Amino acid sequence: MPIDDLLDSGLRMLITSMVDNAGLTRAKTVPAARVRTAARDGIGLSPVFALMCTDDAITTSPLVNGPVGDNRLMPDLDAAAPLGPDRTVFWAPADQLSQDHEPVGICQRSALRRQEARAVAAGLEVKLGFELEFTVFSGSREEPAVATLGPAYGVLATLELETFADDVLAALEVAGVPAEQFHPEYAQGQVEVALPPASPLQAADQSQLARLVIHRVARQHGLMVSFAPITVAGFVGNGAHIHFSATVDGESFDGLSEPARHLMAGIVRELDGLTGVLAPSVLSADRRKPSSWAGAYACWGVENREAAVRYVPGSVTGRPGSANCEIKIGDPSGNVYLSAAAVLAAAVNGLEHELTLWPGYDRDPSTYPEREQPPRLPLTVEDALVAFERSAVLRSALGDEIVEPFLAVRRHDAATLGVLSLEERVRALRWRY
Structure with missing residues (x-):
């Protein structure tokens, strides 16, 4: 402007x-x-x-x-x-x-800009769309109470938050980020907002802008919101899902074209390292449990919400052009610019090396016989950070000047906050995000 x-x-x-x-x-x-x-x-x-x-x-x-x-x-x-x-x-x-x-080398937003330029040079037109989950509270920071008691996805919860939702949607519209959806989620007090797809840098900016708008509107209503990965111990946690789509020399994700398979293969191959970037907090592994739609397994599947990468063919009325893949492992504790840059780097690497997409899973991976289950993603934040540290693809893309300070910060968290009980970690992070 x-x-x-x-x-x-x-x-x-x-x-x-x-x-x-x-x-x-x-x-x-x-x-x-x-x-x-x-x-x-x-x-x-x-x-x-x-x-x-x-x-x-x-x-x-x-x-x-x-x-x-x-x-x-x-x-x-x-x-x-x-x-x-x-x-x-x-x-x-x-x-x-x-x-x-x-x-400067430590600038995370510049890292995303570099990866977006790399994708363009590879003939890609990439769109990212973010889905953000957060928890709405009443009361005080010292004694918070969830703002709705359900039912999950229910109209009663919608009506309880009607005036708040109306003002959020209006403010997002004025900010130039018109929400595609806004609805109560599974957990009590939990809400999800889906943002419109945009170029990677614009989408990351939109994600940050939307979070600021939501926080601001909540304060005006005497409410509080938290984007922490877990906001109430024992409740389902908050995700920050990334929807990824691309056109490669005129070919889109529709029908899982060959370029689309290479791009998805790149993401699937780097899921362990990506977990260290997209879900790096001391609460992230607690959120990423099997059978909780959080992507606990290193696999993909068509419309499989238990897979870490979900292929979405899209409604027949939206084709061609509506297909995308959803990366489900992320949560709002990640740096959105690094998350987007890392996903782009993994996808472009898959395209450049024409990686083969492994067979997908057509049901909850935990229901397969143990020998047929895909690998679990890192079970602790420490393991996720090691996987990120060892990823040549992600380190090359982000650069040592980002990777080494990032690891130092997250390992400090693991060594200090990580030794606390789940309830203590939730309290420590609830009002940080």
């Missing part, structure tokens, strides 16, 4: 943010009078933000020199959007640049 249009809209302040290696959104805000300066010069940001952990501790990595150095947080005003119908508070995603205004 041109700066003049932004200022003429009634802007009071601009929130600009990045997502760190803990999956937390860190932000800086400028008043309207400073927007031109921020857009020209950027805003100071220490490189040590790459080492900030979920509990706000700062860990160490040989690739980040502690308190030394400075970067610029550069708002991308082309992606700026209002956070509400009054259009007084705007948000813009930010890139991390050097003092010479060059992308």
Whole structure:
């Protein structure tokens, strides 16, 4: 958005943010009078933000020199959007640049931009669509209560949240992210919003924007929301599913074309490492249980919600062009830019090497005889991080300057928060996301 249009809209302040290696959104805000300066010069940001952990501790990595150095947080005003119908508070995603205004290696948004360019160079037109699950609470942070008691997917829960839902949908529309669906989910107080498909960078930005809008509207209604992977011990957790589709030289995912099979094969082959990126919190493995539609097994299947990768042929009225694959392992604790970049890297690797897609599974993998079951995905966050660390495909795509600080942050979490009980971990992370 041109700066003049932004200022003429009634802007009071601009929130600009990045997502760190803990999956937390860190932000800086400028008043309207400073927007031109921020857009020209950027805003100071220490490189040590790459080492900030979920509990706000700062860990160490040989690739980040502690308190030394400075970067610029550069708002991308082309992606700026209002956070509400009054259009007084705007948000813009930010890139991390050097003092010479060059992308720095630790910038996660730049990593996604590189992988998107790689996909385009391979002849791909990729679309990603995010489905975000979150829990709505009333009460206080100290004594939260789920805002609805079901039934799952029920109209009564819908009516209980009617005014909140109406304002969320209106705010998303104003922000330029019109929701495709909004409905109660399986767990009490749980809601899912489906965002429209878009190019990878735009889709990742939309995901962050939607989360900010939902948090803001909830506060206006005296409610609280949490995007943590588990928000109530014993309840079904929150996912952040990625729908992936692509056209390759005119061929789409319809009918599982040969290029589509190569792309999906690339994703399936990297599922262990992808788990370390898409589901890296100390609650992620607790969410990813068999028979809970969370993708506990390293496999794919046609319309199989228990497979980590679900192929979706699409309704007959939407063909051609509606087919896609859904990556079910992700949750909202992941950095959305790294998650999208990692999925793209795995898919493009499958296409470049013409990988063969293994046979799919046509029912819950846990119901097969043990010897016929596909491998389980990592059972602990530590195992998921090892798989990510060892993935040559993902390390090459993201670069050591992202991978090493990411591992340092997530291993700090595992060594500190990870030793707590499930209830204590839920309390520690509930209001972080």
